[in-house]
Amino acid sequence: MWIEVFRKRSPLSLEDSVAIDEVVTCLPIVQEVLQGFRDELAFRRAREAMLAFPCLESPLSLGVFEEAAELFRTARRAGLTIRSSTDCLIAATAIRHGIPVLHRDRDYSSLATVSSLKQMRV
Numbered sequence: 001m002w003i004e005v006f007r008k009r010s011p012l013s014l015e016d017s018v019a020i021d022e023v024v025t026c027l028p029i030v031q032e033v034l035q036g037f038r039d040e041l042a043f044r045r046a047r048e049a050m051l052a053f054p055c056l057e058s059p060l061s062l063g064v065f066e067e068a069a070e071l072f073r074t075a076r077r078a079g080l081t082i083r084s085s086t087d088c089l090i091a092a093t094a095i096r097h098g099i100p101v102l103h104r105d106r107d108y109s110s111l112a113t114v115s116s117l118k119q120m121r122v
Contacts, residue, residue, distance in 0.1 A: 017122045018102060018120075023053050024053055024054045024056055024097075024099065025050060025053045025054070025055055025056070026055060026056045026057050026058070026060075026089075026090060026093045027055065027057070027058055027060060028086050028090050028093075029050075029090055030047075030050045030051070031086075032086060033050055034046060034047055034050065056093050056096075056097050056099075057093045057096070057097075064089065064092050064093055064096060065092075067092035067095070067096065068085065068091070069088070071088045071091055071092055071114070071115055071117075072085060072088045074114045074115065075110055075114050078113070078114045080110045080111075081110075082107050082110060082111065084105075084107055087107040087108060087111070088107075088111065091107075091108060091115070091117050094117060094118070095115060095116055095117050098118070099118065100118035101118070101119045101120070102119075102120050102122050103119060103121060104122060109121065
């Protein structure tokens, strides 16, 4: 979803989906967003914007990684293919804090079927 927010053409308006003061992030999201930038100026602007939001689980603990691994394994046992282990890490962080993940990614919909993950597809 963040990639659509920072898209040059037709960006997604985050404010249309959620109140901006309710937005939080975590370091795996920051990494996923920032690694996609080729342009240095756009990278710096996005970095500044991303780091302005409250950041959960910083630093990341062993527990959140173990919970992410368990989410991946639970989904696999249920016959679901999760394409990104980073999505499991983000989902585990969201579950630990009882917050929904706003997304445009089928992994979160799948993870929500095998866990207590709250998710909102935008």
